[in-house]
Amino acid sequence: MTSFKEKLDKELGEAPRFSQQLQERILHNVVQQDKQPRRWQYPMIFIGAVVTILILIVIGPWNQVDTSKHASIVELAQHEVKQFTIARNQEEDSFKAGRPGWILVQRAYKNDSETRLIANTLQKAVKSKMDNDYYAFRDVWVEFDNGQAAQLKMFLNDGQLAFCDQQTNVFYKVKDDDTASAFIALMQKDEKGISFSKIFTFLIIALLLGWLLDKAIRKKFSIPKEPKYINTSHQRTTYIAKLIQGATLIVFNLYGWFTYTAAISGYLVVTMLSDIVIDYYYGREEKRHYVSVGSFALVPLIIIFIIYFL
Structure with missing residues (x-):
């Protein structure tokens, strides 16, 4: 090793490889890097x-809806329904339907026959007192052409159909058996599983x-x-x-x-x-x-x- 060092020194010389100024600059940069957080x-x-x-x-x-000026669903039903979605949910204290593509495991309806059916169903709804025999069945989110939307909890009782407006907490019963049956059949058709x-x-x-x-x-x-x-x-x-x-x-x-x-x-x-x-x-x-x-x-x-x- 000593002979190798002697040969190396003879080739390169014994002078320092770096100037004093360059050594100080390198040392300064190393210290600064160590201090960086x-x-x-x-x-x-x-x-x-x-x-x-x-x-x-x-x-x-759906929070874009102005609930302070929210009309009853019967009044809203006088407007054209643009679209609505339905989600399976039997919990009364939660709501799981929303704009198409926003909520999973729901079905979107946009055809004229479907939108006319729900509009007709809501027009046949009458304010009523909540009946304990009704049980939660589906969540229905409806968008109207006037820019408003309704969040409706759908209830059933031996073929009887009812809705609860989640924004006003008003309960409605559909007073037309044929319309109610047609809407219930639509709810149960082609559901995503x-x-x-x-x-x-x-x-x-x-x-x-x-x-x-x-x-x-x-x-x-x-x-x-x-x-x-x-x-x-x-x-x-x-x-x-x-x-x-x-x-x-x-x-x-x-x-x-x-x-x-x-x-x-x-x-x-x-x-x-x-x-x-x-x-x-x-x-x-x-x-x-x-x-x-x-x-x-x-x-x-x-x-x-x-x-x-x-």
């Missing part, structure tokens, strides 16, 4: 996006596509699978993001927000984007974020399945 702005983007999604869900599209076979098949296809994308991207760009984390900071940030995602799932489940298409779509998008941001910040040299970007390509497929097949 940890950058948490990327996880904060994820948290901010989650909060924004929650606010949008709480606001809801959650098919386990559809969900299972879709999950298998989604998992297979995800596995193939992962393999193809890693092979194309030579992205290592191990180690899973670049450093301790990468692991800590990932755990924090997963903890927030898990807490969000619990909150969504407690408040029933997973009935909203926007809630599920927003949760998927924010979750995948957070993975992309974290992988890019810590592993962009190894192009680890390419794998997350590839997984994100499955999100539109999942959203389409939720909207059109559930």
Whole structure:
């Protein structure tokens, strides 16, 4: 080793490799980098996006209706019905119908024959006292051409039909048996059901596509699978993001927000984007974020399945 050092010194000389000024500048830059605070702005983007999604869900599209000037459903029925949706719900203290595409597991009606039927049904409704023999059957959301909308809880009692206006808490009974029967038949026709076979098949296809994308991207760009984390900071940030995602799932489940298409779509998008941001910040040299970007390509497929097949 000594002889090698002597040969190296003879070739390069024994003078310092860097000037004193350059050494001081390098040392100063190293010290300044050590003093810089940890950058948490990327996880904060994820948290901010989650909060924004929650606010949008709480606001809801139907809150645009001016309930302070809300007319009775009989008066509203004099206007043309643009569309209405129906959701299965036998809970009296919740409402699960809304604008088409906003709420899951509901059916939208826009045909003239259907809108005329509900308009005729509401015109035959009369204010009445709530009868304990009635039980909640469906939720009905109706939009009229004057810009107003009605949230109606549908009740049944041995073929008798009634509605409760959720915005005014007024109870109505339909005083025409033929009209009531026709509307009840419409409610029970072509309802969407959650098919386990559809969900299972879709999950298998989604998992297979995800596995193939992962393999193809890693092979194309030579992205290592191990180690899973670049450093301790990468692991800590990932755990924090997963903890927030898990807490969000619990909150969504407690408040029933997973009935909203926007809630599920927003949760998927924010979750995948957070993975992309974290992988890019810590592993962009190894192009680890390419794998997350590839997984994100499955999100539109999942959203389409939720909207059109559930």
